[in-house]
Amino acid sequence: MTEEAILQGCLKNEAAAQRELYNRYSPKMLAVCYRFAHNREDAEDMLQEGFIKVFSQMHTFQNKGAFEGWIRRIIVHTCINNLKKNKRFNESLDIVHAHGVQVREESVPSIVQAKQIVECIRILPIGYRTVLNLYAIEGYSHKEIADMLDIEESTSRSQYTRAKQMLEEILIRKKILTKPKEKSDWMVAIH
Known part of the structure; x- marks a missing residue:
């Protein structure tokens, strides 16, 4: 058909x-x-x-x-x-970290399956996961995300930054990401 x-x-x-x-x-x-x-x-x-x-x-x-x-x-x-x-989602968007977050564009070896990275994304707090999905995977701008989620654009940016940092830590802990700088960008694998 x-x-x-x-x-x-x-x-x-x-x-x-x-x-x-x-x-x-x-x-x-x-x-x-x-x-x-x-x-x-x-x-x-x-x-x-x-x-x-x-x-x-x-x-x-x-x-x-x-x-x-x-x-x-x-x-x-x-x-x-x-x-x-979901109440947990709204609470998650309000999380504020006292320490500064440094974002580094990290990478994983090309042999890593995107499924493993998606599973790691699912470990993120719901607010982080949502903003990461909308921005990095679905391609929405931070302004569009802010409008969708009824948050400030700066909140979307900070949630995305924190999500990337936390995801990097999860990937390192699970030995999917082995060192800070590898040849291919790990964000490419989640598309």
Whole structure:
């Protein structure tokens, strides 16, 4: 089934088209949800809620840009809204460290699997993890993140800086990152 046929079928609420859309895009979108969620069950809940929004908002897609990108934006916003309802998320965004954080662009050997790094990202406090995902992986600006999360732009920047520092420490502790400067940027591996 072509993308256009799926779109037209979904606009007519055809179950076959909706099933095809879900089957085609749910694996990638589950990976997006998984990066934001506390566990797989939460990720699956976010995914389901996101696809309900996709189906209910299908009429707003205007064929400007990629359809997958449009779905991804809805899924990301669903994840963010879900996290904003979480008390731990809001408390995490308020964390202030007394010591200065030095950021270094670190690297990992090319043999390291991105899955290992994603698992390390999931160890980060929820606020750090969310800002890191939105900025480094999803490509949102700090201003956009601040608007999405109802925080100051400077808070987004500091959360990102702290997330990178903490992730670096986790990667070193887990022996994924072995020394401060290696040949390839470790942030590349998470894309």
